[in-house]
Amino acid sequence: MNPKQIIQEIVAEKEVDQVVFVGCGASKADLYPAKYFLEQEAKELRAAHFTANEFNYATPVSVDEHTVVISASLGGTTPETVAANRHAQKSGATVVSLTRSVDSPLAKTADYVIYHGFAENYAAKLEKTGYALQLAVELLHQIEGYAHYDSMQEGFEKIYELAQRSAEAAGKSAKKFAERFKDESGIYVMSSGASHEVAYSTSACLMMEMQWLHSGTFHSGEFFHGPFEIVDRDVPFILLMNDGRTRDIDARALAFLERFDAKTEVVDSLDYGLSSHIPAEVLDYFNPFVLTAVFRVYAEELASARQHPLTKRRYMWKLSY
Amino acid sequence: MNPKQIIQEIVAEKEVDQVVFVGCGASKADLYPAKYFLEQEAKELRAAHFTANEFNYATPVSVDEHTVVISASLGGTTPETVAANRHAQKSGATVVSLTRSVDSPLAKTADYVIYHGFAENYAAKLEKTGYALQLAVELLHQIEGYAHYDSMQEGFEKIYELAQRSAEAAGKSAKKFAERFKDESGIYVMSSGASHEVAYSTSACLMMEMQWLHSGTFHSGEFFHGPFEIVDRDVPFILLMNDGRTRDIDARALAFLERFDAKTEVVDSLDYGLSSHIPAEVLDYFNPFVLTAVFRVYAEELASARQHPLTKRRYMWKLSY
Numbered sequence: 001m002n003p004k005q006i007i008q009e010i011v012a013e014k015e016v017d018q019v020v021f022v023g024c025g026a027s028k029a030d031l032y033p034a035k036y037f038l039e040q041e042a043k044e045l046r047a048a049h050f051t052a053n054e055f056n057y058a059t060p061v062s063v064d065e066h067t068v069v070i071s072a073s074l075g076g077t078t079p080e081t082v083a084a085n086r087h088a089q090k091s092g093a094t095v096v097s098l099t100r101s102v103d104s105p106l107a108k109t110a111d112y113v114i115y116h117g118f119a120e121n122y123a124a125k126l127e128k129t130g131y132a133l134q135l136a137v138e139l140l141h142q143i144e145g146y147a148h149y150d151s152m153q154e155g156f157e158k159i160y161e162l163a164q165r166s167a168e169a170a171g172k173s174a175k176k177f178a179e180r181f182k183d184e185s186g187i188y189v190m191s192s193g194a195s196h197e198v199a200y201s202t203s204a205c206l207m208m209e210m211q212w213l214h215s216g217t218f219h220s221g222e223f224f225h226g227p228f229e230i231v232d233r234d235v236p237f238i239l240l241m242n243d244g245r246t247r248d249i250d251a252r253a254l255a256f257l258e259r260f261d262a263k264t265e266v267v268d269s270l271d272y273g274l275s276s277h278i279p280a281e282v283l284d285y286f287n288p289f290v291l292t293a294v295f296r297v298y299a300e301e302l303a304s305a306r307q308h309p310l311t312k313r314r315y316m317w318k319l320s321y
Numbered sequence: 322m323n324p325k326q327i328i329q330e331i332v333a334e335k336e337v338d339q340v341v342f343v344g345c346g347a348s349k350a351d352l353y354p355a356k357y358f359l360e361q362e363a364k365e366l367r368a369a370h371f372t373a374n375e376f377n378y379a380t381p382v383s384v385d386e387h388t389v390v391i392s393a394s395l396g397g398t399t400p401e402t403v404a405a406n407r408h409a410q411k412s413g414a415t416v417v418s419l420t421r422s423v424d425s426p427l428a429k430t431a432d433y434v435i436y437h438g439f440a441e442n443y444a445a446k447l448e449k450t451g452y453a454l455q456l457a458v459e460l461l462h463q464i465e466g467y468a469h470y471d472s473m474q475e476g477f478e479k480i481y482e483l484a485q486r487s488a489e490a491a492g493k494s495a496k497k498f499a500e501r502f503k504d505e506s507g508i509y510v511m512s513s514g515a516s517h518e519v520a521y522s523t524s525a526c527l528m529m530e531m532q533w534l535h536s537g538t539f540h541s542g543e544f545f546h547g548p549f550e551i552v553d554r555d556v557p558f559i560l561l562m563n564d565g566r567t568r569d570i571d572a573r574a575l576a577f578l579e580r581f582d583a584k585t586e587v588v589d590s591l592d593y594g595l596s597s598h599i600p601a602e603v604l605d606y607f608n609p610f611v612l613t614a615v616f617r618v619y620a621e622e623l624a625s626a627r628q629h630p631l632t633k634r635r636y637m638w639k640l641s642y
Contacts, residue, residue, distance in 0.1 A: 017365075025546025039369055043383050044338075046367050048360055053542040058514055058566045058605065062364050080542070186507065186535060193379055204539055204547035212550055214507060216537030218525055221374040221401070225346025226525035228636055229533055245379045256642050284379065315549055321577050 003131060006112045007138035010068060010094050018046040018067040019139055020093070021132065022055050022084045026205045027072040027098075030129045032197035033288045034070070034136035040284075041148075042140055052080035056087050065092035070135055072097065072128055074118060076104025085109035096135060098128050122167035122293040123160040129288060130156065151279035158277045159286050163293035166272035170297040177265050178301035184263075186214030187236040190253060192221055193246035195287045198295070202238065206299040210310040220253040221246075228253075233261040240291045241268040243275050244284035267294050324452060327433045328459035331389060331415050339367040339388040340460055341414070342453065343376050343405045347526045348393040348419075351450045353518035354609045355391070355457035361605075362469075363461055373401035377408050386413035391456055393418065393449055395439060397425020406430035417456060419449050443488035443614040444481040450609060451477065472600035479598045480607050484614035487593035491618040498586050499622035505584075507535030508557040511574060513542055514567035516608045519616070523559065527620040531631040541574040542567075549574075554582040561612045562589040564596050565605035588615050 001009070010016065019038055021031035028051055038047035048060065052071070063069070069088040073081045076099035086109050088095050097110035100118045107113045114131045117124030134156060141149045181187065187207055191199035196219050203217035218227050220239065231237075237257055241250045247270075257264040269275075269290045278286045303310045315321065322330070331337065340359055342352035349372055359368035369381065373392070384390070390409035394402045397420035407430050409416050418431035421439045428434045435452045438445030455477060462470045502508065508528055512520035517540050524538035539548050541560065552558075558578055562571040568591075578585040590596075590611045599607045624631045636642065 025543060028543070028546070040379060040381050051540050051542040051546075053570050054513060054540065054567065057570060058361060060361050060363075078546075192375060201547075203537070204543065208537075209547040209550040214535065214537065214551060216524070216529075216535065219372050219375065221372040222346060222349070222525065224642060225349070225372075225399075226522075226530040228642075229530040229634060230535060231636070246375065249374050249378060252642075256636075259642075260636075313550060315552070315577075315581075316545075321545060321549075321573075321580075 001112065003114065003134035003138050006096060007135060007142050011142050014094070015066055016068050016139065016143060017044070018048070018062055019136065020055070020063060020067055020069045021049040022052050022069055022081060023072040024052050024078050024080055026201045027074055027078070027081070027128065029197035029201035031070065031072055031132045033129055033194045033285060034132035036194045037133060037136050037285050038140060041146060043144055045140060045143060052078070052084040055084050056080065059087065059091065063088065063091045063093055067093040068139065069093045069095045070098070070132055071095060071106065071110070072132065073099050073106045074128070075099070076101035076106035078106070082106050082109055098131050121164055122296055123164040125296060126160060126163055126289050126292060129292070130159070133285065148281045151282045155278045155282050155286050159289045162272070162274070162277050163289045166290050167293040167297050169272070170294045174298040174301040177298050178305035181236060181265065181302060182305040184213070184236045187238060189215060189217045189238045189240070190220040190223060191240035191242065191291070192219055192249045193242045193244060193287065194285050195240050195242050195291050198288045198291050199240050202240070202295055206295070209316070210299065211303065211306065211308055221249045223253045228256060231257065231260050231262050234263045236263045238265045238267070240295065241266055241270065242284065242287040243269040244287060246284070267291055267298065322433065324435065324455035324459050327417060328456060328463050332463050335415070336387055337389050337460065337464055338365070339369070339383055340457065341376070341384060341388055341390045342370040343373050343390055343402060344393040345373050345399050345401055347522045348395055348399070348402070348449065350518035350522035352391065352393055352453045354450055354515045354606060355453035357515045358454060358457050358606050359461060362467060364465055366461060366464060373399070373405040376405050377401065380408065380412065384409065384412045384414055388414040389460065390414045390416045391419070391453055392416060392427065392431070393453065394420050394427045395449070396420070397422035397427035399427070403427050403430055419452050442485055443617055444485040446617060447481065447484055447610050447613060450613070451480070454606065469602045472603045473606070476599045476603050476607050480610045483593070483595070483598050484610045487611050488614040488618050490593070491615045495619040495622040498619050499626035502557060502586065502623060503626040505534070505557045508559060510536060510538045510559045510561070511541040511544060512561035512563065512612070513540055513570045514563045514565060514608065515606050516561050516563050516612050519609045519612050520561050523561070523616055527616070530637070531620070532624065532627065532629055542570045544574045549577060552578065552581050552583050555584045557584045558586070560585060560587045561616065562587055562591065563605065563608040564590040565608060567605070588612055588619065
């Protein structure tokens, strides 16, 4: 079933008043745009977003048969997220899971499963984010009505091709970035709006996990309320710039970084033509797709320049912990 | 008026269905326990938490006359937060502000103001967090009813003295910490549960802003899903350990840090007797008080050992930006 059919079936059966997004690491971050969308656009529906064990150990009292839990795990085996599915079902919630792994533990503990791509190309890596956002849009539209539903559909029709094309066009800039940053030992990552947790997963997963580089991340609106005191000539920053309502927040951070000669790399949705393809009224929600696709190329080039493959781990997949 | 009276007056006038917490930096983080409490305990009330400019530039459509906005700014002049007050009022929301600064711009743009202490002692620095949490408890209890209301009151009666005593008892450990970490150039900070953003403000404000130290922060449940690949012998970590439901999450991260000889400093609510003073059913919500008070002493000792006063800035209060 597709997201629309799944939500139709759920709302035909029960009154939904809450959507809880649960995952770990990049799979948690990939759910953020959907949570952000509901927080922005829902008049009544509640939305929450947890790392799986926080949800497991401190489950909100509101999680009951009126809750839809949307969980994600790429390989479908993340123990905390599988436990969250079981826990959610025991609380009476309906569970929709996103994974690429057929018949995985995550798939087996969900009421509904959507299988997404990943390895095929840059666009496929965005399907998890995309399905979560589609589920959120369907929930909102079918429960409360959503004025820009058609614009969102237009966005979904166009975003994968645009993101793929953007990634393919990013090679030259990505190579330059890799050369400039390959000898750094650490790097900060910022963004805002729907892309806040693209910055988070870029920092926690691409930099720390996959490159063993030191990293920190924060909302670009928070930059001026603490983190900016670390800025000095050549301190490395990646700014993932949004096109849309929060652009001014990102631009203000950029102006400061440039003023004090921080070593700044900007990946900007505007450069990839987001607003020429996506209707203005839903523009914000599609930034994460372009930024994720383009920065993946940057990470690949960095890995290559540092001779540290993105798949290399010292603990993950190697030890029990 | 005290928090109870303020909420009585608000709910007598209007039906409240949403509470939005807005601030910047440490004042944003200080509101997190209140948001966490509502997300945990409310069956119907919605809760959200934003850095002020995210709220200003991308205001949720749900912000209307049924919304209470709770904002905070220590000095009452943070431009983004003052703008958020104006913006919230224009949307019809009722604004309750926390500040220590009488007749400040923040106070003048709020419907209700609670003035809190700060400089008097360690306990006074917790009043902002405490009033926000009291407001959240009153909102929940007066609107939906809350079974553990009396336990929370017992907690409020005891927590300030316990936190003050804890800070006063922390000197020796804090000095040892400062000696051990004074030559580090960066340090990670983790926590979970209601203390998640104590870790955030420790990282973004105490380390980056006030010590110009590199830092990153994440939920200790996220540690195993990316960040832990950075762990190696002597990589510096601060773990703010909670007593209560999410303790196992923190303890699992600690076991890993110790297994690989990371340079780990643990500040643990359990060591300061939190559970002997606070009723078990509300224990989680009082961790941030003890951890904040104790770590303040650690930060002071670190500042002293590094000869870098906590008040020293290069940009904040010095430039326009």
